[in-house]
Amino acid sequence: MDKLKMHSPDLSQDNIAKIREMFPGCVTEARDEATGAVRLAVDFDQLRQELSDHIVDGPQERYRLDWPGKREALLLANAPIAKTILPDRKSSLNFDDTKNLLISGDNLEALKLLQSTFLGQVKVIYIDPPYNTGSDFIYNDDFSDTAESYLRKSNQKTEDGHCLVANTEANGRFHSDWLTMIYSRLKLARNLLADDGVIFVSISDEESANMKRLLDEVFGEKNFIDTIAVEMSTTSGPKTVNAQQGTIVKNVEFVHVFRKSEKFDRIRHTPLFDSVTSFDTHYTAWLNDDGTLSTLAEKMREDNLVGRDIEQYGFLNRNAFSVKSIDRLLSVSDSAKEFIEKNLEKIARLDRPPVSAAGQSTALGHWKDFKTDHRTYYLTTLENGTLQALMPLSLNYRMSDDYKPKFGRTVIRGDLWKGFYQDMGNVAKEGGVSFSNGKKPVRLIKQLMKWANNTRDGIVLDFFAGSGTTAHAVFEANAEDGYNRKFIMVQLDETPDQKSSAANEGYETIADLSAERIRRAGKKTADGECHADWNRDIGFRMLRVDTSNMKDVYYRPDELKQSDLPGMVDNVKEGRTAEDLLFQVLVDWGVDLTLPIRRETIKDGSGQGKTVFFVDDNALVACFDRGVTEDLVKELAGHEPLRVVFRDTGFASDDVKINVEQIFRQLSPTTEVKSI
Ligand SMILES: C[S@@+](CC[C@H](N)C(=O)[O-])C[C@H]1O[C@@H](n2cnc3c(N)ncnc32)[C@H](O)[C@@H]1O
Known part of the structure; x- marks a missing residue:
């Protein structure tokens, strides 16, 4: 029975396997001098020949x-680790269903x-890493330690948690x-992104240029979409003095x-709209119901209330009023504003007609409908004979995506x-927790996802x-559009x-604070107005x-002492539960960590109860109890699971252990059988 690796994947070996697919002759097996293990290795002489002279080498x-x-960062990213993730039911919310x-x-x-579970599965990555301002980032890639104990041990933090050394510019590195720090993480993150996925990275000017170059390298320059400048503050308060x-x-x-990849471009992205207060003076035409054209200025002059305001507010000669001065009028006349909003379909500007309208014409001073591509255009012919489309103002009026959304004229962002400085004014309150390390507005992340x-x-x-904040943004976005991100x-x-x-x-860790915010944000969102389709x-x-x-014996069984009988040494650490083991198996086997888990006690032939986990019914069945009998194995095979796992030392006898694979081959031949 094959044993699970119980460590994260060795990504260098995966990369070599990819090279082997393209150039099978360039990959061979070689003995690792340090460990003695035989592993895949690249024959560079052979690869050089395949690539002829197109190689950059040495100091060139x-x-x-x-x-x-x-180089270190790359090694770090690719090296496997013997770690796991343990479930914490107490701190979770709706653990079984979420x-x-x-x-x-x-x-x-x-x-x-x-890596194994979510390879190519993630649609959106948003990150807001430390900006390297000199106080927000401490380098620590010592895997066996948390940042805190690392800092204490290296005398960078006192016992009471006071920070002594941050990454300051005086540090030569x-x-x-x-x-x-960021390179190794981006390399790993890219593997998780789906082909039609996108990554958004917040950064300030300290490292913006480096971050852009790094992303160019990791994601490819051709996959750069844009750099968005977000207005986070205005020149006010203490900034005024400096300015x-x-x-x-x-x-x-x-x-x-x-x-x-370019697959992202096949999706129709959603434009965002900002409101504008000024009137676009290109909107000069008026479509009369009888198919004739007038001007907007004419219609405003003719309207009783608007006409009165034109005179009252100092435009002296009513007949001389033109849309050039419409902003002035709109700033004082409610009647003029109402008049515009009531007639959005009638007010229009000239634009290029659709290609399919070639050959169409109208009488001078008239307009007509033209239906094409599931749209209706309004066409007119100018005095010089050119055909034009009349675009109604209604196309330009909608709810904006501003901090305080307004219905009105908008421009595409x-x-x-x-x-976003307006959001920043309120950001401390968002989600009901205080967090002073660069909390971002929910609207920013929500709108990136929306776009x-x-x-x-x-x-x-x-x-x-x-x-x-990103979790909060996911809740709000789902509540608004009914998706189930x-x-x-x-x-x-x-x-x-x-x-x-x-x-x-009283938060012990920042992760506990994140958990609390997610709880509060979720409740608040679900208590509010929600789209019916959101789950x-x-x-x-x-x-x-x-x-x-x-x-350690699990990873280095060769080091067992002569006196230790193989199979008798317990290879699981004390204090780890069966559910802990289950999660490590899920991680190792690349099974979705969010699948529903059912725990059952199943009686074996002798009437003893054994704990069995059913992950998504039959995606994986696991029993880590001892004394597993042939009857129990047969019963589990009857469920025809995709995968089954037992504890290597968990069988009632050696005979049962030897027979497990045979039993599954007979009763459920497609099941993958493994042990830990
Ligand atoms: C600028 S803050 C992100 C703020 C977040 N966007 C928000 O709106 O609250 C960066 C976060 O990254 C965390 N962080 C830094 N290094 C990390 C690491 N190696 N692994 C996980 N988190 C890390 C920090 O603890 C900090 O909470």
């Missing part, structure tokens, strides 16, 4: 982003553990450490947007996202979750700064990254 000049530690995950732990480890003294103060942050329009019921991942949040189990309100409020999944499975459930 080339275009690339480089820094001390880049499809959402909150993972507490280092995201490098979490991303590794998610200021940018390099930050790049190393008065000649400083260019910061008002914007950036969001770099990259797609996984480009890559300048204005007005991408690729999620529907897909997965949204944020592996620098902070207070969990799911989220995976990852947040370091970092102790909040002693002076922070998070510490005052109202406001729960989450809390999982914690921890050391493997397996003792």
Whole structure:
């Protein structure tokens, strides 16, 4: 019976396997001198011949982003880890039914553990990593430690949690450490993104240029979509003094947007609209019901109330009023505003006609309908004989996507996202928890998802979750449009700064604060007005990254002492539960971590009860109890599961162990049988 690996995948070996698919002759097997294990290895001499002269080698000049530690970062990203994620039912909400995950732990480890399960599954990644401002980022990729204990041990933090050393510019590796940290994570994150997926990365000007180059490298320059400038503050308060003294103060942050592949472009993205108060003076035409054309100015002059206001508000000669001065009139006349809004379908501007309208014409000063491509156009012919389309003002009037949405004239938003300083004024209150480390507005993430329009019921991942704004945005977006997006949040189990309100409020870790925000945000969203199609999944499975459930002997059975009888040594660490083992098996086998889990006690032939887990009925069946009999094995085979797993030392006798595979081959031949 094959044993599960119980460690995250070795991504270097996976990469070599990909090379083998293309160039089978370039991959061979070689003995690793350090461990003695035989592994796949690339025969570079052979590969060189395949690629003829098109190779950059040695010190030859080339275009690339480089820094001390880049190689290390790649090794770090690809190396397997013997870790797991343990379920924490107590901190979860609706553990058994939810499809959402909150993972507490280092995201490098979490991303590794998610590789098999979520490969190519994630539709949207939003991250808001430390900006490397000199105080928000401490480099720590010591896998066996949490940031906190690492900092204590390396004397960077006192016992009471006070931070002594951050990544300051005086550190010679200021940018390099930050790049190393983010590079390895982006490499792993890319594997999880679906082909029609997109990643949004928030960043400020400190590392924006480096982040862009890094994303170019990881996702490919051709997959760069845009850099959005988000107006996060205005020049007010203390910034005014600096500005008065000649400083260019910061008002914007950036969001770099990259797609996984061109498949993302096949989706129709949803434009966002900003309201504008000024009137677009191109709208001069008026479509009369009888098919003739007038001008808007004429119609306003003729209207009793509007005409009166034109005179009353100093436009002296009513007959000279033209749309050039319409903004002035609209700023004082409610009648004029009402008149415009009542006649959105009649007021129009000239535009190019659709190609399919070629050959059409109208009488001078007249308009007519023209239906094409499931749309109706209004056509007219100008004095010089050219055909034009008349675009009604109604196409331009809608609810805006502003902080306070308004119905009115709008413009399509480009890559300048204005007005988010208004959200920032209220951001501290959003989600009902205080978090001072760069909390982002819910609207920002919601609108990024809305624009991408690729999620529907897909997965949204944020592996620098902070207070969990992305989860909150998923709830609100689902409540509005009725989709059933799911989220995976990852947040370091970092102790909040002693002076922070998070510490005052008693949160042991930032991940616990994220959990609380998700609980509050979910309840508030579900209590409000919700789309009928939303499944109202406001729960989450809390999982914690921890050391493997397996003792070292599991990974190095050769080191067993002569006196230890094989099969008698328990290879599971003390204190780990059967459900802990189940989750490590799910991770290892790449089974969805959000599937429903049923626990049953099944009596074997001797009448003894054994605990059996059924994951999504038959996706995986697991029994980690001891004394498993042939009867029980037969009963489980009767369920015809896709996968079944037992504890290697869990069988009633050696005979049962030997017969397990035979029993499954007879009763359920498609079941994969493994042990731990
Ligand atoms: C700028 S904050 C994100 C704020 C978040 N967007 C919000 O709206 O609340 C960055 C977060 O990343 C977390 N973080 C930093 N390094 C991490 C790591 N290696 N693994 C997981 N989380 C990490 C920090 O603890 C911090 O909470």
